[in-house]
Amino acid sequence: MPELPEVEVVRIGLERWVTGRTVADAEVLHPRAVRRHLAGAADFTDRLAGALIGPARRRGKYLWLPLNGTTALLGHLGMSGQLLIQPHAAPDETHLRVRIRFDDELGTELRFVDQRTFGGLSLHDVVPGSPLALPVPLAHIAPDPLEDVFDEEAFHTALRRRRTTIKRALLDQSLISGVGNIYADEALWRSRLHYERPTATMTRPRTAELVTHIREVMSDALAAGGTSFDSLYVNVNGESGYFDRSLDAYGREDEPCRRCGTGIRRRPWMNRSSYFCPRCQRPPVPGRDPR
DNA sequence: CGGGGCTCCTGTGCGC
DNA sequence: TGCGCACAGGAGCCCC
Missing domain, CATH: 3.20.190.10 (MutM-like, N-terminal)
Incomplete structure (x- = not known):
């Protein structure tokens, strides 16, 4: 994919x-x-x-x-x-x-x-x-985080204005483009954020850290030549993409979290799946900030 | 109008 | 062996 x-x-x-x-x-x-x-x-x-x-x-x-x-x-x-x-x-x-x-x-x-x-x-x-x-x-699709014109402040403002959860927001191309299910889960894992964290709880530092992790996970994949474990993916010259085992969350149900060893969980979500570490990525408790 | 859920599409893999 | 179903999921669309 x-x-x-x-x-x-x-x-x-x-x-x-x-x-x-x-x-x-x-x-x-x-x-x-x-x-x-x-x-x-x-x-x-x-x-x-x-x-x-x-x-x-x-x-x-x-x-x-x-x-x-x-x-x-x-x-x-x-x-x-x-x-x-x-x-x-x-x-x-x-x-x-x-x-x-x-x-x-x-x-x-x-x-x-x-x-x-x-x-x-x-x-x-x-x-x-x-x-x-x-x-x-x-014209109305937001820049992606690897573009020069990507505006982190505008992204944060748009995120706070939305009344939704963080992974939904990451997949909304009008807020930030180019993030799909795989890299959303990967960036959330790196940021230790639960996929159902309300966007209203995103502070500027949290947004900044998340954007950094999105850029890093994409840059890592790009450096590896464009990665995909889906054999359907072939680049413009017909060569199969390859996947270099750099995923930390996506597709790793029941495998140990690379930070804490806890089994990665998979949850059905929006007709697809969300993978996360139940220990590193706690859902925020209403009224209490775990950080 | 915004949030959220549904649908399109085909091939693979698995359980019964 | 064969059938039925879950799953993969971006994004347009529809409904409340």
């Missing part, structure tokens, strides 16, 4: 293999893959033809390629999406959804492959005057 570090690896691959090329034609093999392109698959392929691809961008888990300066090809990998650079002769993948060919002699094409079809591609106008060539749908 690609999260921010994995998506960044894909962005770097796109930058290397696709930026500067001109689209010859595109082919949509599954309409669901372009469902966020509201004008439909035919309009999607029509508008892509002839487009010059600009520098690959990313915010959180969204990727985009600026086209001719005024529009952008936006992509989200969802659960199982892959962007592959393949020779024309490579057999179609079972879950090939979109194929983009280029007007050059390099012999390769860009393929969007997605088993579960939670991801997709779409074309959008660019926010006027945006130096990032930000596609319009991303």
Whole structure:
């Protein structure tokens, strides 16, 4: 399941293999893959033809390629999406959804492959005057914590304004983008915060520490080349990502906490799971601050 | 309007 | 062996 570090690896691959090329034609093999392109698959392929691809961008888990300066090809990998650079002769993948060919002699094409079809591609106008060539749908998504423009004070203020719990807030892309279930659990474990801690109890120092841990867990994964234990994840060149056993909480039910040895617990939560150490990550007692 | 829950989608793995 | 179900989960959408 690609999260921010994995998506960044894909962005770097796109930058290397696709930026500067001109689209010859595109082919949509599954309409669901372009469902966020509201004008439909035919309009999607029509508008892509002839487009010059600009520098690959990313915010959180969204990727985009600026086209001719005024529009952008936006992509989200969802659960199982892959962007592959393949020779024309490579057999179609079972879950090939979109194929983009280029007007050059390099012999390769860009393929969007997605088993579960939670991801997709779409074309959008660019926010006027945006130096990032930000596609319009991303205008109201918060910067991710690895961006220069990420504003920790604004994040803290937004966190305190929300009446919810900390993990919900971390997964809300309008407050902070790029944090998924895995890195949320990892950053909360590093910060010794329970996933159901009310955001109202977040002090500035706690927010600062949490943001630091989010950055660290993402940077560690990025340094490892983009990590994933999901065999579905393949980077833009088709190489499998690898997972280097650096997770402390996620997926470690009943295994000892690396800080205190207590068994890591798994709790069903929002149709998924939360992993935490019941000793290091105590839920706050109402009316009493455990720190 | 904000919080929270539901749904989409397919393949894998496990228990009966 | 085969069936049914839990699980993986980002984010759009809907309802109160």
